[in-house]
Amino acid sequence: MDIPTYEDMLAAHDRIQPYIRRTPVRVSDYLNDLTGAQLFFKCENFQEPGAFKVRGAANAVFGLDEAQAAKGVATHSSGNHASCLSYAAMRRGIPCNVVMPRTAPQAKKDTVRRYGGVITECEPSTSSREATFAQVQAATGGDFVHPYNDPRVIAGQGTCAREFMEQTDGLDMVVAPIGGGGMISGTCLTLSTLAPEVKVIAAEPEQADDAYRSFKAGHIIADDAPKTIADGLLVPLKDLTWHFVSNHVSEIYTASDAEIIDAMKLIWKHLRVVMEPSSAVPLATILKNKDAFAGKRVGIIITGGNVDLDKLPWI
Known part of the structure; x- marks a missing residue:
């Protein structure tokens, strides 16, 4: 570790x-x-x-080198990490893709989209979240900013x-x-x-x-x-x-x-x-x-x- x-x-x-x-x-x-x-x-x-969560998200986003930043960032989140990572990515001008449970509060989904994050929905379980995220990251190449284990x-x-x-x-x-x-x-x-x-x-x-x-x-x-x-x-x-x-x-x-x-x-x-x-x-x-x-x-x-x-x- x-x-x-x-x-x-x-x-x-x-x-x-x-x-x-x-x-x-x-x-x-x-x-x-x-x-x-x-x-x-x-x-x-x-x-x-x-x-x-804007604290950790901003640290990850603004610590990226230019080559990786150009590919953007990606994550899975029930809401707050997704919105904070989207905000930090917007401030740096890079893409952000997030996987969110379909049951996540609408207020949190709205915040992600307001900051330019692209949402892919999954079922409300850890296994579905991680499997869906693997597909999204493979398609986008964004740097994985884990919601907490990073x-x-x-x-x-x-x-x-x-x-x-x-x-x-x-x-x-x-x-x-x-x-x-x-x-x-x-x-x-x-x-x-x-x-x-x-x-x-x-x-x-x-x-x-x-x-x-x-x-x-x-x-x-x-x-x-x-x-x-x-x-x-x-x-x-x-x-x-x-x-x-x-x-x-x-x-x-x-x-x-x-x-x-x-x-x-x-x-x-x-x-x-x-x-x-x-x-x-x-x-x-x-x-x-x-x-x-x-x-x-x-x-x-x-x-x-x-x-x-x-x-x-x-x-």
Whole structure:
């Protein structure tokens, strides 16, 4: 494995500065009182494409040499990585082909197309996604930018934790959602060097809890087609992200879809920011495990805000 380093993260941050936003950190007295912790929300939903994944995507796209860039990039994604890679490719002026599940939210498909990405749809399973992608890449020759199991992507995602530490006066924990593990891996990469005393906690839907089961078993357990309201967390860990999860994550907590929806409502109401179900999983797990977080300074990464407003999960 080509494991990214802290120096790779620093280089990525320099490379992507023109294409990302230094997103704000928000707080809520109500949510602090409710949880018994001091919560700090890093709002990656305020990135231009609406998700943290623009960091890793931009690092990969702008790190390509001219010959490879001319062939463009390609990926498979349930939505946010597809839109962020399309955005980065648009900014560089190169083609982007993406494979997306036919069940992906329309809002995410619309964002991909707005940035010039070409979508090929597949069935909503990991096996269908990977098989369809193999055909698309063979036809286009684009550089494969994996949604999370790519050292360039992980180094880019790690820049979020660097900013987070600069924007807060110290944290005891950082909590982020986990699907394939790109954001968690980037967070581990950065904090293990920058602030090794900060615990990294992953939050996962009960109905797609393969990372939790992998963490407890000590090896990767992959589900092919889990179903949960948190559509951005449907993919399994891979070897590179498993390296970071198994070596640096302190705990993985899970929450039910009903608990995720309740947390999503709370954040919409009390932080007054638009976010998608996947981004509500951390707060849902904190509310479910208050004793583990009580009295702590807890950073929460709101990973994305690309939600279909016509299909909100509580309607």
